[in-house]
Amino acid sequence: MSKGVLSKNKRNSKVFKILSLTAVFIGFIALGIMLVDIFIDGAGRISWDFLSNFPSRRPGRAGILSALVGTLWMMSLTAAFSFPLGLGAGIYLEEYARKNWFTKLVEINISNLAGVPSIIYGLLGLGIFVRVCGFERSLLSGALTLTLLILPIIITTTRESLKAVPKSLREASYALGATQWQTVYSQILPVAMPGILTGTILALSRAIGETAPLIAIGALTYIAFLPHGVFDPFTVLPIQVFNWISRPQHGFAINAAAAIIILLLITLMMNSVAIYLRRKFQRRVKW
Amino acid sequence: MVENNVFDISALNVWYGEKQVLKDINIEIKANCVTALIGPSGCGKSTFLRCLNRMNDFIPEFHLEGKIINNGTDLYAQKIDPIEIRRDIGMVFQKPNPFPKSVYKNITFGLNIFGVKDTEKLDKIVEDSLRKAALWDEVKDDLNRSALSFSGGQQQRLCIARAIAVNPKVILFDEPCSALDPIATGKIEDLITELKKDYTVVIVTHNMQQAARISDFTGFFMLGELAEFDKTKKIFTDPSNKVTEDYITGRFG
Ligand SMILES: Nc1ncnc2c1ncn2[C@@H]1O[C@H](COP(=O)(O)OP(=O)(O)OP(=O)(O)O)[C@@H](O)[C@H]1O
Ligand SMILES: [Mg+2]
Numbered sequence: 001m002s003k004g005v006l007s008k009n010k011r012n013s014k015v016f017k018i019l020s021l022t023a024v025f026i027g028f029i030a031l032g033i034m035l036v037d038i039f040i041d042g043a044g045r046i047s048w049d050f051l052s053n054f055p056s057r058r059p060g061r062a063g064i065l066s067a068l069v070g071t072l073w074m075m076s077l078t079a080a081f082s083f084p085l086g087l088g089a090g091i092y093l094e095e096y097a098r099k100n101w102f103t104k105l106v107e108i109n110i111s112n113l114a115g116v117p118s119i120i121y122g123l124l125g126l127g128i129f130v131r132v133c134g135f136e137r138s139l140l141s142g143a144l145t146l147t148l149l150i151l152p153i154i155i156t157t158t159r160e161s162l163k164a165v166p167k168s169l170r171e172a173s174y175a176l177g178a179t180q181w182q183t184v185y186s187q188i189l190p191v192a193m194p195g196i197l198t199g200t201i202l203a204l205s206r207a208i209g210e211t212a213p214l215i216a217i218g219a220l221t222y223i224a225f226l227p228h229g230v231f232d233p234f235t236v237l238p239i240q241v242f243n244w245i246s247r248p249q250h251g252f253a254i255n256a257a258a259a260i261i262i263l264l265l266i267t268l269m270m271n272s273v274a275i276y277l278r279r280k281f282q283r284r285v286k287w
Numbered sequence: 288m289v290e291n292n293v294f295d296i297s298a299l300n301v302w303y304g305e306k307q308v309l310k311d312i313n314i315e316i317k318a319n320c321v322t323a324l325i326g327p328s329g330c331g332k333s334t335f336l337r338c339l340n341r342m343n344d345f346i347p348e349f350h351l352e353g354k355i356i357n358n359g360t361d362l363y364a365q366k367i368d369p370i371e372i373r374r375d376i377g378m379v380f381q382k383p384n385p386f387p388k389s390v391y392k393n394i395t396f397g398l399n400i401f402g403v404k405d406t407e408k409l410d411k412i413v414e415d416s417l418r419k420a421a422l423w424d425e426v427k428d429d430l431n432r433s434a435l436s437f438s439g440g441q442q443q444r445l446c447i448a449r450a451i452a453v454n455p456k457v458i459l460f461d462e463p464c465s466a467l468d469p470i471a472t473g474k475i476e477d478l479i480t481e482l483k484k485d486y487t488v489v490i491v492t493h494n495m496q497q498a499a500r501i502s503d504f505t506g507f508f509m510l511g512e513l514a515e516f517d518k519t520k521k522i523f524t525d526p527s528n529k530v531t532e533d534y535i536t537g538r539f540g
């Protein structure tokens with residue numbers, strides 16, 4: 001009997017292997033074609049002028065300056081809001097909150113929030129920040145909306161990273177007479193921090209690609225000046241791309257491809273930092 | 288007689304949830320002595336040890352009845368702050384658990400949290416505690432190297448140095464040598480014998496020879512009860528309990 005089962009198992013595992021390989025292959029090829037297509041279209045368009053010009057009605061003279069600067073603003077503001085909030089909430093929930101039905105409810109809701117479509121956050125932002133708080137269609141409204149969007153991810157990452165710190169480290173600290181805060185601050189957080197930062201950067205790189213919530217709060221698509229402060233109107237790269245591809249002229253399609261390359265480069269840079277942090281983390285901490 | 292008891296423990300009962308793991312323990316632990324706790328796995332030795340510095344407080348189902356008097360203070364009285372207790376009663380764990388920081392920072396952490404900042408004083412305490420832990424010669428040139436880059440035996444001695452640095456009165460050891468080779472074990476045994484001049488030592492061990500070599504008193508735990516407690520010599524030559532004899536001669540367990 002065993003021989004037949006064995007050869008059947010072997011055959012099954014081979015079939016499965018081929019299927020998975022095919023799946024990976026399809027994914028890679030689709031991604032590859034997309035990237036190559038965008039590069040062929042857009043790479044030639046990237047120049048200093050393209051980066052330093054404002055948008056224009058003529059595709060040849062249009063640039064992404066306001067969108068690029070807007071994206072950088074948006075990223076910094078979102079990071080400045082979401083990191084301390086997410087870190088604080090994560091530490092509280094993981095280390096301090098009593099484990100009862102209420103915290104459990106909060107926990108479940110936070111994981112659910114991470115799956116809510118981003119346009120819903122846009123509508124929320126429109127209602128609260130733009131209308132009720134009266135921040136208008138400003139950088140501030142946009143950044144706060146994106147903060148809401150990625151907060152659940154940062155909170156969850158923070159909790160996971162704290163949870164991953166070995167119990168023996170806590171015990172070592174407590175056995176010396178350290179308080180809970182001294183333990184968390186001096187021993188647990190430093191070990192968890194690379195993980196928390198990695199998660200935060202990945203969340204941010206998701207945020208900078210978001211278009212829907214910003215359009216929902218009414219971000220403008222044509223901005224021919226740079227924001228001077230957080231209350232100024234803004235545009236960001238994905239919105240600029242969205243605007244350009246909806247135009248009929250071929251020149252704008254090329255501009256869109258070029259802008260996408262820039263956006264991809266920014267995301268790629270952020271992800272490399274995240275990978276670097278993770279590698280460093282894995283190398284340093286072994287028990 | 289009574290004044291040199293570091294711990295006076297009476298009618299100690301401990302539960303995890305519904306399950307009782309320590310039953311009616313009565314024991315006196317003498318100052319400047321090494322007290323060894325032996326017994327089969329799961330009989331509650333670690334639980335008992337961790338009651339002495341309130342390390343079980345972190346386990347939600349943990350519940351204790353009875354009295355543990357430490358130099359006149361009831362450790363589980365309402366007004367007692369466990370943080371202060373742990374300052375006087377240090378602990379070394381089964382698996383070496385240095386902080387993932389430099390040797391120097393491992394030792395100064397316990398001092399920093401109590402506000403010692405003077406560099407000269409810190410340097411001196413670092414050297415003193417490393418000397419006492421018989422580690423100074425091996426690490427004096429590497430004080431800024433990560434503690435994790437040292438061997439298991441060295442890490443365990445570093446953990447002992449870390450415990451000594453805050454100048455406790457008692458040091459609790461929970462199987463400190465179980466992850467170490469005989470040479471490192473020998474070093475730590477010498478160290479413990481040395482330490483009892485200044486500290487009171489309570490050590491859990493599965494190694495009968497170790498208990499016989501280094502301890503003055505031995506307690507034998509069995510299924511959550513203290514089956515026998517006496518001078519080590521008496522326990523290992525003329526135990527009054529048949530079960531104790533069977534256990535230490537290796538006839539079961
Ligand atoms: N956190 C906990 N929750 C519930 N039960 C526990 C917990 N810790 C220990 N126990 C139980 O309490 C009993 C005593 O455990 P303890 O760790 O004190 O034994 P031990 O004598 O130290 O054993 P070993 O020699 O294997 O270390 C065991 O039955 C164990 O399963
Ligand atoms: Mg144990």
